[in-house]
Amino acid sequence: MQTLSYQQIIDKIQNFCAYQERSTQEVKQKLKDLGAEVEDINKILEYLREFNFINEERFTAAFARGKFRFKRWGRIKIRQELRMKGVNSDLIEQVLLDELGDDAAYEQTLLELLAAKSRVIKDKEPFKRNQKLAQAALSRGFESNIVWKAIKNFNPKGKNIDDDSDFEAYEDDF
Numbered sequence: 001m002q003t004l005s006y007q008q009i010i011d012k013i014q015n016f017c018a019y020q021e022r023s024t025q026e027v028k029q030k031l032k033d034l035g036a037e038v039e040d041i042n043k044i045l046e047y048l049r050e051f052n053f054i055n056e057e058r059f060t061a062a063f064a065r066g067k068f069r070f071k072r073w074g075r076i077k078i079r080q081e082l083r084m085k086g087v088n089s090d091l092i093e094q095v096l097l098d099e100l101g102d103d104a105a106y107e108q109t110l111l112e113l114l115a116a117k118s119r120v121i122k123d124k125e126p127f128k129r130n131q132k133l134a135q136a137a138l139s140r141g142f143e144s145n146i147v148w149k150a151i152k153n154f155n156p157k158g159k160n161i162d163d164d165s166d167f168e169a170y171e172d173d174f
Contacts, residue, residue, distance in 0.1 A: 009034050017053040021062040025086030060095045077141020
């Protein structure tokens with residue numbers, strides 16, 4: 001593989017950052033993959049910050065918002081993924097509060113997830129259904145206390161709720 005010049009690395013990393021929001025850790029890894037010298041990496045990162053190609057707060061907010069809205073991830077999973085991307089814990093907590101602080105929208109997303117999962121669960125036994133619903137929500141990163149409260153309100157007294165009319169009746173219990 002041919003080695004890239006300093007300017008070629010700058011051009012490639014600018015395109016990399018312009019395509020989508022990136023964490024500093026992702027950019028640093030890409031610079032290493034491109035063959036940037038160790039002493040140049042910090043200089044390039046500073047340049048990218050100065051010209052707003054990378055912004056950790058903007059990345060964190062976009063990541064949290066996207067994973068919540070499109071993948072329907074909960075706070076726990078988003079927090080874990082952001083930590084794996086090297087984002088500061090204080091920044092993570094602030095962004096989660098700003099982006100996912102609306103409990104009504106958060107719980108509505110959880111109810112929608114439970115309703116979708118409920119339609120595909122074949123078990124009619126309430127205990128097994130509830131376990132499967134809880135597992136689906138917990139694996140998406142929703143907090144267990146919120147999950148069990150939602151399941152209790154969503155599926156009271158073991159009723160089998162498969163149609164949306166029953167589902168909407170329990171939405172108001174939150």
